[in-house]
Amino acid sequence: MKILSIIITIIMIISHTNTMSQDSIFGIFEEQSDIGDVKIEGSTSYDPTTDEYLLGGSGSNIWFNQDEFHYLWKSIEGDFILYAELTFTGDNTEPHRKGGWMIRQSLANNAPYVDATVHGDGLTSLQYREKINGETAEVLAEISGPQIIQLERKGNRYTMSAAKPGNPLEIVGAHEQELGSSVYVGLFVCAHNESAFQQIIYHNVRISVPALESKANSRNGVSSRLEIMDVNSMKRRLIYQNDSLFEAPNWSATEPMLIYNSNGRLFKIPVSGGTPKVIDTDFAVGLNNDHGISPDGKWIAISNHEQGKPSRVYVLPYTGGKPKLVTENGPSYWHGWSADSKTLAFVAGREVSKFYDIYTIKRKGGKETRITDAECLDDGPDYSLDGKYIYFNSCRSGTMQIWRMKTDGSDPEQLTFDDYQDWFPHPSPDGKWLVFISYLNEVAAGDHPPNKHVMLRLMPVDGGDIKVIAHLYGGQGTLNVPSWSPDSKEIAFVSYTY
Numbered sequence: 399m400k401i402l403s404i405i406i407t408i409i410m411i412i413s414h415t416n417t418m419s420q421d422s423i424f425g426i427f428e429e430q431s432d433i434g435d436v437k438i439e440g441s442t443s444y445d446p447t448t449d450e451y452l453l454g455g456s457g458s459n460i461w462f463n464q465d466e467f468h469y470l471w472k473s474i475e476g477d478f479i480l481y482a483e484l485t486f487t488g489d490n491t492e493p494h495r496k497g498g499w500m501i502r503q504s505l506a507n508n509a510p511y512v513d514a515t516v517h518g519d520g521l522t523s524l525q526y527r528e529k530i531n532g533e534t535a536e537v538l539a540e541i542s543g544p545q546i547i548q549l550e551r552k553g554n555r556y557t558m559s560a561a562k563p564g565n566p567l568e569i570v571g572a573h574e575q576e577l578g579s580s581v582y583v584g585l586f587v588c589a590h591n592e593s594a595f596q597q598i599i600y601h602n603v604r605i606s607v608p609a610l611e612s613k614a615n616s617r618n619g620v621s622s623r624l625e626i627m628d629v630n631s632m633k634r635r636l637i638y639q640n641d642s643l644f645e646a647p648n649w650s651a652t653e654p655m656l657i658y659n660s661n662g663r664l665f666k667i668p669v670s671g672g673t674p675k676v677i678d679t680d681f682a683v684g685l686n687n688d689h690g691i692s693p694d695g696k697w698i699a700i701s702n703h704e705q706g707k708p709s710r711v712y713v714l715p716y717t718g719g720k721p722k723l724v725t726e727n728g729p730s731y732w733h734g735w736s737a738d739s740k741t742l743a744f745v746a747g748r749e750v751s752k753f754y755d756i757y758t759i760k761r762k763g764g765k766e767t768r769i770t771d772a773e774c775l776d777d778g779p780d781y782s783l784d785g786k787y788i789y790f791n792s793c794r795s796g797t798m799q800i801w802r803m804k805t806d807g808s809d810p811e812q813l814t815f816d817d818y819q820d821w822f823p824h825p826s827p828d829g830k831w832l833v834f835i836s837y838l839n840e841v842a843a844g845d846h847p848p849n850k851h852v853m854l855r856l857m858p859v860d861g862g863d864i865k866v867i868a869h870l871y872g873g874q875g876t877l878n879v880p881s882w883s884p885d886s887k888e889i890a891f892v893s894y895t896y
Contacts (some may be wrong), residue, residue: 420454425451426605427584428472433457433465434507437592440468449635453497454488454597455587460496460515463531464507466592469500471584474603479606479851479871480549482585484564486518488597493519494590497598499549501556502582506530510577513586514549514558514570518596524558524571537571548869550878552608563632564865566853603635606871606895609849616878617643617848622875623893624658626669626829629831629856630887637671645875646687647890649883652695656890657698659685664700669883669890678718687878688731691716692739693783699724699732699742711744713761724763733879734780734788736805743788744781756790756807769807775844778822780880781805781827782859789813789823789832789859793843800857802835813861821846822877825859826886832859833867833889835877848874853892871895 417599424430425444432440434454440455454774455468480499500513508531517521520543522809523536544560548567554576559567583605589596600833609616624638624647644660662683665674679685684703689750691698696716708728712721724742739761746757756770756779770776772794787802795812798819803810814820818836825832836853837846854868854877881890
């Protein structure tokens with residue numbers, strides 16, 4: 399049995415070898431091209447350390463029945479979601495210089511296309527040419543000068559959304575057009591002056607393929623992307639990607655490492671990326687995504703499904719080893735450590751209520767204490783490191799919102815009041831900020847499914863103005879557990895594609 403266990407571990411390590419491609423000169427794209435008879439040759443540079451693209455190009459226009467611009471592209475089939483943030487740079491002052499996402503039927507200068515365009519003077523539009531050599535048309539946006547653009551294809555329907563930093567996406571418009579199953583997809587730059595040269599910096603560039611509608615809640619075939627974000631600049635970097643499901647990163651308090659769960663096990667990976675390594679959890683090989691490292695860095699709490707038993711909470715040394723059972727009863731799902739690393743907060747289903755409630759228990763086990771009893775789901779408890787509060791999400795006000803209470807469950811206070819479904823609040827180690835994940839209100843209040851458009855949002859720990867820091871495709875597994883860096887400058891999360 400010991401030999402079999404070693405073989406299984408080796409197979410799991412191999413399966414989690416970093417599948418990120420070697421640093422391509424074009425990043426996630428295949429090639430670059432000048433479209434049309436441009437006077438100045440275009441260029442692309444990609445910096446893998448910052449995950450940024452610098453596109454430069456000339457071109458008289460993208461309009462009427464032919465185009466001139468520089469294009470960084472790849473071929474792709476089916477449905478997809480394109481996301482990027484852009485910044486114009488250089489000394490070109492032409493008001494109609496432009497950039498954004500473009501989907502083309504071919505690389506011919508008169509090809510049918512759909513694009514999401516931002517102009518130098520702020521004009522923003524969904525543009526399209528419906529036939530070869532046809533005239534360009536557009537849907538003008540109300541928003542002016544957004545830096546964030548999203549273009550989604552679903553069948554023959556193309557939907558553009560845009561936002562300024564910190565804000566939710568606004569739908570610009572949609573257009574129905576047949577471009578074929580396989581298309582060119584990419585970033586572009588046009589100087590709107592054949593004698594000028596315009597540059598655009600693109601960052602947070604992601605192409606996500608959504609799950610099929612018939613498999614909306616399935617994770618089969620998913621590819622997971624482990625990302626780190628600087629919460630001040632809101633710039634993201636991809637540190638690891640694998641064609642399998644992994645979830646819920648925690649940031650170590652004692653070394654530059656992240657841990658996450660996959661296929662019932664825990665893995666550790668450097669924050670700079672690299673090859674993940676399995677953490678020894680002995681018999682506990684049915685882990686879910688509710689796990690976390692104690693503030694003193696000595697312990698890992700896990701939630702494990704043993705065969706024939708519901709999830710229960712265990713604790714094991716940070717370095718790995720045999721877990722000790724903490725909660726005798728199940729189902730129990732860990733979510734928070736107290737500041738002194740002696741008490742756990744967890745979510746549990748018990749016979750006393752038809753809803754899941756929040757409980758606390760000592761790390762060494764013993765009597766559990768129920769601290770919420772609302773006629774609604776309470777979930778996601780996480781302690782503030784000053785020891786004053788437990789933050790959590792609850793649908794007791796009708797929709798899922800962020801709340802906090804004293805650590806004994808007294809004085810519950812609602813902190814968010816919006817039309818989104820807000821889940822899994824995590825206070826920063828410096829006690830200043832709260833990060834959480836928000837679903838659109840198309841999702842039921844008591845549900846946190848995978849495969850959705852979601853936002854990561856940031857607010858002061860006492861409530862106040864909320865800033866969107868990321869738009870992504872994800873949900874379940876993205877930000878279930880505490881994932882702040884010890885210096886409170888970065889967070890780790892997972893996005894997904896199929």
